[in-house]
Amino acid sequence: xxxxxxxxxxxRYEGEPGDLIPVLxxxxxxxxxxxxxxxxxISGRLHVPLSQIYHVATFYNAFSLQPKGKxxxxxxxxxxxxxxxxxxxxxxxxxxxxxxxxxxxxxGMFSLETVHCLGACALGPLVVIGGDYHGRMTPTKLDAVLxxxxxxxx
Amino acid sequence: xxxLESTADLEALRRRLAHERDPNRRYIAVCCGTxxxxxxxxxxxxxxxxxxxxRGLSGRMEAEGRVDLRRTGCHGxxxxxxxxxxxxxxxxxxxxxxxxxxxxxDALESGGVVERLLYVDPTTGERVVKEEDxxxxxxxxxxxxxxxxxxxxxxxxxYIAVGGYxxxxxxxDEMGPEDVIREIKDSGLRxxxxxxxxxxxxxxxxxxxxxxxxxxxxxxxxxxxxxFMDRSLLEGNPHSVLEGMIIGAYAVGAREGVVYVRxxxxxxxxxxxxxxxxxxxxxxxxxNILGSEMSFDVRINRGGxxxxxxxxxxxxxxxxxxxGEPRPRPPYPAERGLWGRPTLIxxxxxxxxxxxxxxxxxxxxxxxxxxxxxxxxxxSLVGKVKNTGLVEVPMGITLRQLVYDIGGGAPDGEVKAxxxxxxxxxCIPRELMDIPVDYExxxxxxxxxxxxxxxxxxxxxxxxxxxxxxxxxxEDESCGKCTSCRExxxxxxxxxxxxxxxxGKEGDIELLEELAEVVADASLxxxxxxxxxPVLSTIKYFRExxxxxxxxxxxxAGVCRALIRYTILEDVCTGCxxxxxxxxxxxxxxxxxxxxxxDQDKCIKCGICLDVCRFGAVKVE
Numbered sequence: 001x002x003x004x005x006x007x008x009x010x011x012r013y014e015g016e017p018g019d020l021i022p023v024l025x026x027x028x029x030x031x032x033x034x035x036x037x038x039x040x041x042i043s044g045r046l047h048v049p050l051s052q053i054y055h056v057a058t059f060y061n062a063f064s065l066q067p068k069g070k071x072x073x074x075x076x077x078x079x080x081x082x083x084x085x086x087x088x089x090x091x092x093x094x095x096x097x098x099x100x101x102x103x104x105x106x107x108g109m110f111s112l113e114t115v116h117c118l119g120a121c122a123l124g125p126l127v128v129i130g131g132d133y134h135g136r137m138t139p140t141k142l143d144a145v146l147x148x149x150x151x152x153x154x
Numbered sequence: 155x156x157x158l159e160s161t162a163d164l165e166a167l168r169r170r171l172a173h174e175r176d177p178n179r180r181y182i183a184v185c186c187g188t189x190x191x192x193x194x195x196x197x198x199x200x201x202x203x204x205x206x207x208x209r210g211l212s213g214r215m216e217a218e219g220r221v222d223l224r225r226t227g228c229h230g231x232x233x234x235x236x237x238x239x240x241x242x243x244x245x246x247x248x249x250x251x252x253x254x255x256x257x258x259x260d261a262l263e264s265g266g267v268v269e270r271l272l273y274v275d276p277t278t279g280e281r282v283v284k285e286e287d288x289x290x291x292x293x294x295x296x297x298x299x300x301x302x303x304x305x306x307x308x309x310x311x312x313y314i315a316v317g318g319y320x321x322x323x324x325x326x327d328e329m330g331p332e333d334v335i336r337e338i339k340d341s342g343l344r345x346x347x348x349x350x351x352x353x354x355x356x357x358x359x360x361x362x363x364x365x366x367x368x369x370x371x372x373x374x375x376x377x378x379x380x381x382f383m384d385r386s387l388l389e390g391n392p393h394s395v396l397e398g399m400i401i402g403a404y405a406v407g408a409r410e411g412v413v414y415v416r417x418x419x420x421x422x423x424x425x426x427x428x429x430x431x432x433x434x435x436x437x438x439x440x441x442n443i444l445g446s447e448m449s450f451d452v453r454i455n456r457g458g459x460x461x462x463x464x465x466x467x468x469x470x471x472x473x474x475x476x477x478g479e480p481r482p483r484p485p486y487p488a489e490r491g492l493w494g495r496p497t498l499i500x501x502x503x504x505x506x507x508x509x510x511x512x513x514x515x516x517x518x519x520x521x522x523x524x525x526x527x528x529x530x531x532x533x534s535l536v537g538k539v540k541n542t543g544l545v546e547v548p549m550g551i552t553l554r555q556l557v558y559d560i561g562g563g564a565p566d567g568e569v570k571a572x573x574x575x576x577x578x579x580x581c582i583p584r585e586l587m588d589i590p591v592d593y594e595x596x597x598x599x600x601x602x603x604x605x606x607x608x609x610x611x612x613x614x615x616x617x618x619x620x621x622x623x624x625x626x627x628x629e630d631e632s633c634g635k636c637t638s639c640r641e642x643x644x645x646x647x648x649x650x651x652x653x654x655x656x657x658g659k660e661g662d663i664e665l666l667e668e669l670a671e672v673v674a675d676a677s678l679x680x681x682x683x684x685x686x687x688p689v690l691s692t693i694k695y696f697r698e699x700x701x702x703x704x705x706x707x708x709x710x711a712g713v714c715r716a717l718i719r720y721t722i723l724e725d726v727c728t729g730c731x732x733x734x735x736x737x738x739x740x741x742x743x744x745x746x747x748x749x750x751x752x753d754q755d756k757c758i759k760c761g762i763c764l765d766v767c768r769f770g771a772v773k774v775e
Contacts, residue, residue, distance in 0.1 A: 020475035021458055025417065048475075059477035059633070060458025062417050078379035079573065079609045080536035082623055088761045095738060095760070116461065116627055118418060119382030120189050121536035122232030122543060133192030139762045140736060 005030060006038055010045055017048050020056060024063060032068040069104040069111040071130035071149050078117030081124035089125050090114065092139040157437035160445040161323040171315040178242060180221045183303055185237040187228025187389055188421055195236035199225055201255040221262060227390015229303040230544035231290050239285055246285040247271040276562060290541045293559045297530050298506045299546045302390035307425045310432040313393040319438060321512035325401050326446050334405040335361060340516035342528035347373055347501030348604045350593040360406040360488035363496035368408040370399050371499040373469055374415040377461040378576025381607035383532040383544050384502035388415065388422035392429035398505030401512060403450040406498050411452035414469055417459055426454055461631035465679045466499050479633045480679035503532060523549030527592035532606050538564045539610040554587040557610055564612040571611045575604030577624040578684035580691030581617060600691040616713035617696040618703050622650035624688035632681060639682030642673035646689060655716040658704035663693055712774040715759045719775060724749040726771035733763035
């Protein structure tokens with residue numbers, strides 16, 4: 001793996017142990033996960049033990065140690081969405097995609113995850129796919145929405 | 155724009171802006187908060203821009219008849235988005251689509267109103283023209299949110315034009331740090347993050363703490379599900395938060411500040427970054443602010459998506475680059491916080507309240523609210539309520555006023571309970587809807603003020619399921635440091651799952667109560683300390699629902715999947731076949747135009763048939 005990009009990310013910060021989380025966030029954004037060799041490299045550059053990096057990487061929900069699909073599907077499980085039927089939406093998605101939260105479809109298209117609240121409660125139940133908000137979701141609407149992404153567009 | 159070298163420079167700039175900007179000049183405010191953006195407001199904004207340019211109506215400095223377009227932050231009434239308000243008249247349009255734009259501009263030019271885009275008051279059936287007359291807004295008292303929806307959050311000049319940074323000028327010109335602290339103490343302001351600790355006392359403690367280098371932190375790790383007011387403030391009026399932080403830094407003698415904001419709020423991060431940049435450019439941040447002795451700068455830290463980081467010691471650990479695990483207090487952050495130095499940490503709303511208090515005086519502020527809870531509070535009114543959105547009301551308003559006068563009640567059926575305070579809060583039954591909202595009264599009935607999330611629940615909400623839901627979140631978000639929290643919540647979730655899946659047994663309720671007590675007593679931070687609230691409050695007020703699940707294996711609200719079944723009402727079903735075609739399991743059979751049937755062995759209770767049926771023929775029991 002090319003470390004020039006990682007160097008570029010490290011260059012945005014001062015290179016202190018306190019910069020670990022912002023650096024990991026940028027790496028996550030760039031690769032959609034935290035590759036092991038990048039973590040090893042960062043450990044050396046920021047002088048933070050690899051064990052501590054893994055502690056941080058597994059503690060925060062924002063980080064993933066597995067590669068993510070092309071589109072991440074986030075199902076909002078906030079309270080407002082919950083009382084408006086989010087669990088049914090999640091189950092329908094699991095059924096349609098054949099994966100559970102935290103997993104990626106075999107074709108590398110979709111990763112499924114749940115979030116506790118996206119703060120767009122008026123639109124609940126809410127599903128965010130690849131950064132696009134799809135509000136007032138119903139199990140019936142899901143199929144059509146997913147088809148649009150499979151065809152390669154929002 | 156060059157640096158402002160003194161408070162007089164700032165006032166001169168303000169006068170110039172007032173001169174350049176005719177307050178009677180019309181502008182179209184398009185809400186571009188997260189809610190309206192998700193409903194398509196960016197496209198509406200672009201369509202307005204094009205239409206206004208096409209008709210030659212653009213330009214700030216042009217002559218009469220011209221119109222400005224302003225991209226603003228959240229107006230609060232997210233349910234009706236995208237929202238467009240024509241000011242100064244305050245004509246309120248809702249659910250605006252791109253196609254509606256030419257018609258609105260026509261009306262603007264002719265001095266008319268587009269009737270069909272106006273809000274219809276559901277109780278009177280009448281169209282409401284002005285924003286201030288919409289019931290949702292009429293009962294509010296907007297101080298913190300006053301300028302959301304009026305200013306462009308990405309333009310510091312808009313904030314300065316409406317009096318922004320005047321409180322900072324006043325502080326630098328007329329007040330010593332002790333005067334500022336006294337003012338905040340006298341105002342009675344309490345921490346808006348949830349716990350309600352008196353803000354002035356926190357400031358005083360930090361001021362008195364020894365140390366050459368102090369920090370100011372803004373806690374914008376708004377983790378409570380169902381709460382989004384902090385995000386709206388950062389998105390819609392970031393400078394008000396920044397101004398509060400600068401004043402706080404002046405009061406305690408801090409050099410550096412950090413805004414810790416959730417990574418899930420990209421627009422808030424963007425607007426706050428722009429605000430910091432612009433404030434720096436004008437010399438409102440950096441060395442010798444407004445030519446004074448004071449130096450202070452702010453940076454942003456994005457959160458990692460951990461609920462527990464809303465707890466102040468966990469937040470500090472996260473800023474230091476570590477996992478967000480809380481530590482025991484004392485020492486409080488005001489004594490030993492970030493990097494072991496005295497640190498003043500407050501919630502977004504607390505910071506945004508500071509300029510308001512300085513401008514209007516502690517006396518004025520302390521007249522709003524109740525004896526122990528002063529000022530206004532922003533609630534996010536969500537769930538099974540007609541008017542979903544952000545509401546700002548004086549402390550002491552009753553839950554009934556909030557849910558019915560502003561929220562319009564539940565869309566179908568009766569309100570059953572109101573949940574406040576996020577996962578650490580409790581469910582308040584409708585019998586107690588007349589209690590005034592303040593820190594003490596909410597605690598008395600088993601809930602908390604929290605960060606302001608207010609979720610309305612109706613007859614179709616199962617309270618055992620709600621308790622399970624909150625416990626699952628807390629189990630998931632527990633950092634794992636304290637055994638009582640980590641294991642106790644796990645056991646509570648298991649018992650609640652058993653109850654909702656028909657495996658509940660006698661003694662489960664008592665066991666839950668006992669576990670709840672241990673978790674609350676033996677956990678270090680507020681996450682564990684308040685974790686039992688949702689369970690205890692639902693047991694207290696809705697014990698019969700628990701008993702129905704345990705003894706009769708029945709979910710009265712029709713939510714718990716293992717305990718319900720879907721059936722088709724023969725006399726209502728028209729045999730249209732829609733449910734049959736949509737059923738993912740092929741569990742529905744029937745001939746055209748004849749009543750259909752659900753095969754209970756195949757049914758997975760996904761609810762699609764209920765969702766698609768146009769005749770209300772699918773029944774849940």
